[in-house]
Amino acid sequence: MEKLSVRHIGEPPLAERVLIVGAHPDDPEFFCAGTVARWVAAGTTVHYVVVTSGDKGQPEHWNPSRSFVEVREAEQLAAAQLLGVQGITFLRLPDGEVFDTLALRAQLTAEIRRFRPDIVLTHDPLTRLYRQHPDHRAVGAATLAAAFPASRLATFFPEQLAAGLHPHVVRVALLFGSDRPDTFVDIAPVLERKLAALRCHTSQASAFPGGTENRVRSRAREAGAPVGLEYAEAFLWVDLE
Template structure:
């Protein structure tokens, strides 16, 4: 069936490797879009269960803690739903099964815009970040094809074509979102990830203000987030 072009791009899916990745990468844009009426869904591929150097904090407890932090941050930003796929932190791979899961979610939620990590960033050392971005883009391609994962096409689920992709943490930015009005909300949401940012949040907040200010200079904004943007 031919998919008509939408009048507005009002559904967004953010796919990232860990809790706190969206707040570090694109939360100023997320809250700005949410306030404008866009419906936003987060998909976290892991629960960040290895996100502690404390040997007494077991992965199961760490995962529960970080999922709670992510939900709190998402609420502050106006995100409507947070989905955790609970793949193992630090061991994420762009497997066929992961692409199958993401394709199913894309077909169910039908986002017009997909936001994820740029897997082609120079010297992107974290393997989970590379895998998350590549899997998200591969699933975006698969979700539009009738012949890929056809078992998903039941109960009125059909192939879905994403209209735009925004890649954050990129070396090849060609699109900037003005977050001058939402920078402090971005910082406040990041502070919800206390297990990762305490007790250094004050210094981190200043670094983020400086970082987004430098990005804003590229487009004439006081603060901005930079993306590689694709339109399909």
């Protein structure tokens, strides 16, 4: 096993503005709702970009009179509102069909240039030890490409500058779902908040036999164990400056 290296532990790193880019509704809550709750409590402004609206997660006997995408977006909005997130951009790409394309990089670069975050959180595109949804890999790769170097250089997507956006330097990327995390946020004070936010995703409740809450608790316990925290969310820190 690789030696544990710790870059940051305890409270979330200081930031005025944080952008979280997830592949599906509920990814932000699964991977970082506790960190989001602590950031919001500290006065940090948090915005989400959700790349697909999770249309492949539709239960077998769904009543077609209700749009499943609308339901998932409403669940995502409710969860974000509960956590105090400022806003959400839904890109509405088809679930399960996301690739790291130039078009997606352009969309994510525009979001970064519009919101101007200090820190961007997204999926680790290079996870090898855990099973990983292909959309997570694609979104992680496209977001990293947007955060560095595209958003900071005026030569990338110059049409966005003509439309009034300006280049922006993101300081740090924090990658979730990493198999070698080095950044551990203590979420013990906000674990109940994280569980409440996940409960907003009602349509996904049957997706985890044994219960979402047990899974989330044991994940948080496992994440904190190597650094002596009762409950943690773990990230890989990437300097972009």
